[in-house]
Amino acid sequence: MPDSPQVAAVRRYYGAKGDLDVIRSVVAEDARWDVADGFPRGGVYDGLDRIVGDFFPFLADFREFECVGDAYYEDGDHVIVLGRYLGVTTAGKPVTSRFAHFFTLRDGRITQLRQTSDTLPIARALED
Numbered sequence: 001m002p003d004s005p006q007v008a009a010v011r012r013y014y015g016a017k018g019d020l021d022v023i024r025s026v027v028a029e030d031a032r033w034d035v036a037d038g039f040p041r042g043g044v045y046d047g048l049d050r051i052v053g054d055f056f057p058f059l060a061d062f063r064e065f066e067c068v069g070d071a072y073y074e075d076g077d078h079v080i081v082l083g084r085y086l087g088v089t090t091a092g093k094p095v096t097s098r099f100a101h102f103f104t105l106r107d108g109r110i111t112q113l114r115q116t117s118d119t120l121p122i123a124r125a126l127e128d
Helices: 005-015 020-026 048-061 120-126
Strands: 027-035 043-046 062-075 078-089 094-106 109-117
Touching: 005 020, 005 062, 005 078, 005 094, 005 109, 020 027, 020 048, 027 048, 043 048, 048 062, 062 094, 078 120, 094 120
Parallel strands: 027 109
Antiparallel strands: 027 043, 062 078, 078 094, 094 109
């Protein structure tokens, strides 16, 4: 069974792996990111420009970083994803951490992400 447009948009977001052009194509201008405290640059970001300019720079601490969705659950314009962050810091430390992402979409674009994750493995990997 093919993905719904909502799940397909979330998969495109994950597949971007930090490519800002792809992110801008699937995230709405008025989006809100609510990132768990303890995650790098955790906090609330309103608007695509703040998400891209103030949140995504955390990727500079990693050689590799990706979101792997293991299970997708959809209810109308809401998609919940259970998955894992996989990465390697710039210091060469590997990291794996579980997450739950709660997305809201409108007209095929992501308007909200509420994230929760196991932040301890990431914090430990980023320690000097």
